[in-house]
Amino acid sequence: MSSGSATCPEAHAIEPIFGEEMLQTVAALTPSVVSFHFGLLERSAIEILKETGAVILASATTVREAVALEAGGVDAVIAQGMEAGGHRGVFLDGIDLGAVGTFALVPQVVDAVQVPVIAAGGIADGRGIAAAFALGASGVQIGTAFLACLEALMHPLHRELLLQTPGEATQVTRNISRRPARAITNRYITEMNKSGTEPIAFPLQYSLSGPLNAASRKNNSTDLMVMWAGQDAALAEVMPAGELLNKLAKDAKAVLAKL
Amino acid sequence: MSSGSATCPEAHAIEPIFGEEMLQTVAALTPSVVSFHFGLLERSAIEILKETGAVILASATTVREAVALEAGGVDAVIAQGMEAGGHRGVFLDGIDLGAVGTFALVPQVVDAVQVPVIAAGGIADGRGIAAAFALGASGVQIGTAFLACLEALMHPLHRELLLQTPGEATQVTRNISRRPARAITNRYITEMNKSGTEPIAFPLQYSLSGPLNAASRKNNSTDLMVMWAGQDAALAEVMPAGELLNKLAKDAKAVLAKL
Numbered sequence: 001m002s003s004g005s006a007t008c009p010e011a012h013a014i015e016p017i018f019g020e021e022m023l024q025t026v027a028a029l030t031p032s033v034v035s036f037h038f039g040l041l042e043r044s045a046i047e048i049l050k051e052t053g054a055v056i057l058a059s060a061t062t063v064r065e066a067v068a069l070e071a072g073g074v075d076a077v078i079a080q081g082m083e084a085g086g087h088r089g090v091f092l093d094g095i096d097l098g099a100v101g102t103f104a105l106v107p108q109v110v111d112a113v114q115v116p117v118i119a120a121g122g123i124a125d126g127r128g129i130a131a132a133f134a135l136g137a138s139g140v141q142i143g144t145a146f147l148a149c150l151e152a153l154m155h156p157l158h159r160e161l162l163l164q165t166p167g168e169a170t171q172v173t174r175n176i177s178r179r180p181a182r183a184i185t186n187r188y189i190t191e192m193n194k195s196g197t198e199p200i201a202f203p204l205q206y207s208l209s210g211p212l213n214a215a216s217r218k219n220n221s222t223d224l225m226v227m228w229a230g231q232d233a234a235l236a237e238v239m240p241a242g243e244l245l246n247k248l249a250k251d252a253k254a255v256l257a258k259l
Numbered sequence: 260m261s262s263g264s265a266t267c268p269e270a271h272a273i274e275p276i277f278g279e280e281m282l283q284t285v286a287a288l289t290p291s292v293v294s295f296h297f298g299l300l301e302r303s304a305i306e307i308l309k310e311t312g313a314v315i316l317a318s319a320t321t322v323r324e325a326v327a328l329e330a331g332g333v334d335a336v337i338a339q340g341m342e343a344g345g346h347r348g349v350f351l352d353g354i355d356l357g358a359v360g361t362f363a364l365v366p367q368v369v370d371a372v373q374v375p376v377i378a379a380g381g382i383a384d385g386r387g388i389a390a391a392f393a394l395g396a397s398g399v400q401i402g403t404a405f406l407a408c409l410e411a412l413m414h415p416l417h418r419e420l421l422l423q424t425p426g427e428a429t430q431v432t433r434n435i436s437r438r439p440a441r442a443i444t445n446r447y448i449t450e451m452n453k454s455g456t457e458p459i460a461f462p463l464q465y466s467l468s469g470p471l472n473a474a475s476r477k478n479n480s481t482d483l484m485v486m487w488a489g490q491d492a493a494l495a496e497v498m499p500a501g502e503l504l505n506k507l508a509k510d511a512k513a514v515l516a517k518l
Contacts, residue, residue, distance in 0.1 A: 062427050063493075082341070083360040093427060098444070100426035101342040101360035103381030103390065104490035108426070111494075122362030127394050131362065134390035134514055167359035167367070168321050168352060185357070231363035234322075235370075255393055256518050 017203075027052050035059075035078070038179070039091035046073040057118065059089030062100060066109040066117075068092060078141055079109040081121030085144040085230030087181040088172065095180055099172065103135070110136035124235035126251025130259070133252075142248070144229055148236035149244055155217050158184075158227045159238070167231030176209045176226055178202040184227040188212060276462075286311050294318075294337070297438070298350035305332040316377065318348030321359060325368040325376075327351060337400055338368040340380030344403040344489030346440040347431065354439055358431065362394070369395035383494035385510025389518070392511075401507070403488055407495035408503055414476050417443075417486045418497070426490030435468045435485055437461040443486040447471060 023045050026034060034049050035057035041049075046056055050073070059078040060066035066077045080089050081102025088099065102121040110117050119132035120141035132140045147154060148162055165184050172180045175192035178199040183189065188209070199205040209226060216224035237244070282304050285293060293308050294316035300308075305315055309332070318337040319325035325336045339348050340361025347358065361380040369376050378391035379400035391399045406413060407421055424443050431439045434451035437458040442448065447468070458464040468485060475483035496503070 063425050081360055081362060083363040097427045098430045098490075100490050101340055101362060101381055103340060103361040103387065104342040104426045107384065107386050108491070108493060122360055125366065127366050128362065130518070131390035131393035133518060134393050135386050166322050167363045168357045171357045231357075231359050232367070234367060259389070259392060259515050259518055 023048060026054075030054070033057060036074075037087060037089045039089075040069055040072040040074065043073055059120070060109060061088055061090045061105070062093055062097075063105075063108050063112045065090070065092050066113050070113045070115050074115060076116040076118055076138070077109060077113055078118045078120050079106045079137070080141075081105050081119070082172070082182075083122030083167070083231040084120055085147070085170070085182045085233070086228040087177070087179055090180065095174075099180075102132075106132065106135040106137055122230060122232045124230070124232040126248060126253075126255045128232070128235075129248060129252035130255040133256070134259075144233050145236045145244065145248075146241055147228070147233075148238050149241040150238065151241050155225065157220060157222050158225060161222060161227060162229055162233045162236055163238070165229055165233045167233075170229050170231055170233065174199050174205075176205065178205040181228070182230060184222075184229045184233075186225065186227065187223040188216075188225075282307060285313075289313070292316060295333075296346060296348045298348075299328055299331040299333065302332055318379070319368060320347055320349045320364070321352055321356075322364075322367050322371045324349070324351050325372050329372045329374055333374060335375040335377055335397070336368060336372055337377045337379050338365045338396070339400075340364050340378070341431070341441075342381030342426070342490040343379055344406070344429070344441050344492070345487040346436070346438055349439065354433075358439075361391075365391065365394040365396055381489060381491045383489070383491040385507060385512075385514045387491070387494075388507060388511035389514040392515070393518075403492050404495045404503065404507075405500055406487070406492075407497050408500040409497065410500050414484065416479060416481050417484060420481060420486060421488055421492045421495055422497070424488055424492045426492075429488050429490055429492065433458050433464075435464065437464040441487065441489060443481075443488045443492075445484065445486065446482040447475075447484070 027048055030052045031054055034054045037059050040058045055075045057076050057078055058069045058074045059080045060069055061080050069077050082099035083102055106119045116138035118139040118141050119137035123140050123142050124145040129140050148159055169185055170182050171185050172182045173189050174180050175189055179202045212224040213226040286307055289311045290313055293313045296318050299317045314334045316335050316337055317328045317333045318339045319328055320339050328336050341358035342361055365378045375397035377398040377400050378396035382399050382401050383404040388399050428444055429441050430444050431441050432448050433439050434448055438461045471483040472485040
């Protein structure tokens, strides 16, 4: 489960999407894992979720964010490198500060916190999983590779483009939701960049990008479509998700055995 | 040895720094390795260097660049991720296209070329070396970690800052030489960004940044100093270079043995 904005000792609460009602709903559902993006709820709310037995995760894009999340009570930190597709979990330090790559971020987060670290960003196959473990991660979070799976409700053109998109043909943009997020560069992103228009508040920017996305999907055009993708998109393969999960585990073991 | 600009089948020769005279000089010196940055010389020049017994390396920042370098006759490709300090070796695709992280770049380059791949960017310790091998690299290129070594002619303030600089406090800037290069964010970079001034042609932009750097060094100020650094700078340790080399090899073996 991914949440909206929240607070943690040093964080700025930008938009109170995850309020008391959402907290009570989640607590009642007793999920095994609650994973936060864009920061963390305050400590008292985290304790309520922990009392239900939930494991608490949250994403950090810098060492400073990882340390703040640990202080905020997470059971493990997700170290999200700039290669990742979709929204960057950034919540401290200003949204425009230099984005750190997975290779540099993971070992520095591992050194800075006591809780386990889950590596995210640029991991799409057995090699990536083995490399993340080498950097000191205790687990990995994989997004883009699962977008290509048959179960994902992907527009066929998005799935097709995903498989042939090199890393440099994606970009982190604020034009879709206002929060920085990595997507495949298309006409919408390029023209919005050119226009220099400042996006409106998160998540209201979706009221602009959403209808254009819907129309583009309906017209079988990628021009204005929202197409999330990490820089590892071209490593993805089309197969059922269960098969991919087994393949990833098998391939990672094979890579580790050969090292 | 690192060279200026050059050409390869698809590349644009931007500045003919490496001309006939330079080629003859290098060939006469018979170095063991000739490593190119910002593209490759034309095939006939590469053959002249190869006939001297030199191993030819060159840097790629995208899969397309790696394929072009292989076609141009390199013996191995350096896959340079965006975490790397100093100049990005970008020579195709336009300088402003999305920068790809080491984690996403290395396996995709390994899949695309037959020659060995050397991983660069974000690698500063044994964990990084082991991770690069897991991604399929046959070797690594380490820069920033050696900047902290006693033999490096570093200004003491640059060395000191290096050890405490998180990845997000560096940025890729064109304000120093016009070509994109990663350095520690300081007053010079921040104010040049604010000014919106377009840098003049490479390497002439140094005629602006160079004297300011020299004056800043002389005055023991980091304000206008050129301070190259990768996103892994804070992993560096101060020691003699030989000791670091032995430590890296030993630590990488220990990480690999534990996986």
